[in-house]
Amino acid sequence: MGEESQKKSGFVVLAGKPNVGKSTLMNRLIGEKIAITSPRPQTTRNRIRTVLTEERGQIVFVDTPGLHKAKNKLGDYMMAAADRSIKEADLVLWLVEPKAEIPEAELRIAEQLREIKLPIILVINKIDTVKKPEILKVIDAYQKLCEFAEIIPVSAIKAQGIDDLLGSIFEHLKPGPFFFDEDELTDQPIRQLAAELIREKALRLLDKEIPHGIAVLIDRMEKRDGKDIYDVDATIVCERESHKGIIIGKKGAMLREIGSQARPGIERLLETQVNLKLWVKVRENWRESDLLVANFGYSKDDLKK
Numbered sequence: 001m002g003e004e005s006q007k008k009s010g011f012v013v014l015a016g017k018p019n020v021g022k023s024t025l026m027n028r029l030i031g032e033k034i035a036i037t038s039p040r041p042q043t044t045r046n047r048i049r050t051v052l053t054e055e056r057g058q059i060v061f062v063d064t065p066g067l068h069k070a071k072n073k074l075g076d077y078m079m080a081a082a083d084r085s086i087k088e089a090d091l092v093l094w095l096v097e098p099k100a101e102i103p104e105a106e107l108r109i110a111e112q113l114r115e116i117k118l119p120i121i122l123v124i125n126k127i128d129t130v131k132k133p134e135i136l137k138v139i140d141a142y143q144k145l146c147e148f149a150e151i152i153p154v155s156a157i158k159a160q161g162i163d164d165l166l167g168s169i170f171e172h173l174k175p176g177p178f179f180f181d182e183d184e185l186t187d188q189p190i191r192q193l194a195a196e197l198i199r200e201k202a203l204r205l206l207d208k209e210i211p212h213g214i215a216v217l218i219d220r221m222e223k224r225d226g227k228d229i230y231d232v233d234a235t236i237v238c239e240r241e242s243h244k245g246i247i248i249g250k251k252g253a254m255l256r257e258i259g260s261q262a263r264p265g266i267e268r269l270l271e272t273q274v275n276l277k278l279w280v281k282v283r284e285n286w287r288e289s290d291l292l293v294a295n296f297g298y299s300k301d302d303l304k305k
């Protein structure tokens with residue numbers, strides 16, 4: 001754990017509405033895929049820390065669930081995780097989409113952020129989807145809302161503006177000790193990363209109404225005796241019998257597809273071959289149950305302290 005007094009360090013939280021590209025941007029900033037991403041809002045469910053260590057210092061990025069009105073216990077949990085992460089940060093990256101007509105939800109987030117006395121970098125993401133003059137209008141509109149340490153347009157997907165953003169982050173951090181070993185990349189346990197990879201493929205492959213109701217549990221992750229292969233058993237939990245049928249698909253086709261799309265990522269993670277078996281279970285309204293939400297890996301531990 002290097003302590004280099006002249007080097008910068010700090011916690012930088014990525015906050016914003018669901019689906020604005022927080023997880024995509026965090027992965028881009030660290031150059032590795034850690035957080036799962038999908039076109040569906042509310043993909044990220046817990047706080048995910050990743051670490052970037054370089055010459056200038058060490059940044060701990062904190063990815064958070066998109067800020068929205070919670071509609072169940074899982075939602076409460078997600079918003080508590082986001083709020084807490086924002087309060088504990090040294091610097092906020094507020095991600096927005098390039099829309100000069102500021103959506104209502106963004107106005108509420110601006111209010112929330114104004115109360116927290118932290119420097120905020122406004123990151124206008126997805127600039128690959130608009131023309132330059134439009135970006136200027138967006139900057140103009142947001143400038144009236146809050147005082148920003150800086151405003152930086154980027155495209156997480158096309159890797160535009162990333163160096164500018166990193167430069168600006170380091171500029172606004174103070175010299176300080178490193179919080180993680182230099183070769184550490186994330187605080188997420190391997191089982192959690194594997195479960196998330198499966199959930200990501202399910203999110204991407206399944207019908208609209210199902211993904212929000214699923215959770216993934218790793219039941220077993222074991223190296224086979226004397227062989228370079230891991231056996232991984234996982235359960236996809238859903239809320240209704242009818243959903244179970246859809247997740248399994250005709251003659252098991254959907255479940256097989258989820259498995260075969262998730263396996264390569266898990267193999268990269270474990271650096272070995274993986275034999276992945278998936279199961280589906282119904283737990284009605286689990287998102288409304290404190291106990292089940294906690295059971296499915298959304299532990300409230302880090303919210304208490």
Ligand SMILES: Nc1nc2c(ncn2[C@@H]2O[C@H](COP(=O)(O)OP(=O)(O)OP(=O)(O)O)[C@@H](O)[C@H]2O)c(=O)[nH]1
Pocket residue numbers: 017018019020021022023024025036037038039040041042043044045064065066067125126127128129154155156157158
């Ligand atoms: N065109 C474009 N799409 C992007 C960009 N960044 C992210 N996306 C897409 O936006 C969608 C949402 O991305 P995520 O990274 O999952 O968004 P998020 O803010 O983490 O969402 P939640 O976890 O639900 O809060 C995905 O389909 C991404 O591919 C970008 O720079 N340009």
Ligand SMILES: [Mg+2]
Pocket residue numbers: 022023024035036037043044063064065066
């Ligand atoms: Mg996310």
